[in-house]
Amino acid sequence: MSFSTQDSDEVLSEMNVTPLVDVMLVLLVVFIVTAPLMTNAIKVNLPKTDAVAPAEKKDPLVVSVDQDGKFYLAKNQLEPELLEASLKQAKAADSEVRVQLQADTAVNYGQVAKAMAAIERSGITKIAVMTSR
Template sequence: MAMQSHGDSDDVMSEINVTPLVDVMLVLLVVFIVTAPLLTNAIHVNLPKTDETAPPEIKEAVNVSVDNQGKVFIDKREITLESVEPELKSLKANDPDLSLHLHADQGVNYGIVAKVMASIERAGISKLAVLTNVQ
């Protein structure tokens, strides 16, 4: 018998058989499901009992504000531009870990804000946050 060639049998099959891939993925899923609870290395210990302690006191930051007319405020108290540095130095003397929030109106002259920031730096305050609105 001679071998007969059918015209369609010589074509390359271009379809992917996904059944073995699904089988492998299911096996991996089962392996992960079984081993996941075993991966927690929790060591059970009996912790000692103590009295409750108060949480550390959270210090409020001092607000320095510059309005649209160039007036400077420290915690809603109006001060002159020249007295910003001495006021901040006295606050820093009372609280060495002092932090500031600087609020400046968008219509204020940049030079005034720069002078306030320079006064803050000369007062020795390193914790400064410049607050803005997020759009």
């Protein structure tokens, strides 16, 4: 800590942080004391209910593209032009339909892109692209 003398016209450039530290410590103590009180502010007796079975999850619709570029919908081979129409029918039957896209590693990317475009045009928004570890 430096002391200034009466003779010197220099300005003391050090800031005194002790009051700032005091204020911060007081605020910390206040928050530590009041935080537990805020979580238990209102006591409520919640009603009891019977256990409800979770909604049955439907299996996703599987779209596959094999190494020859052939399209399959749930293990049934389809022509590429019919894939979109079949997916639209599935979407009409169940608005929450989910699709898993499986493609062979040897397949041309263009075939995978066609399958993804058909899924998108059919209006299905829940899609998962499957991979193996």
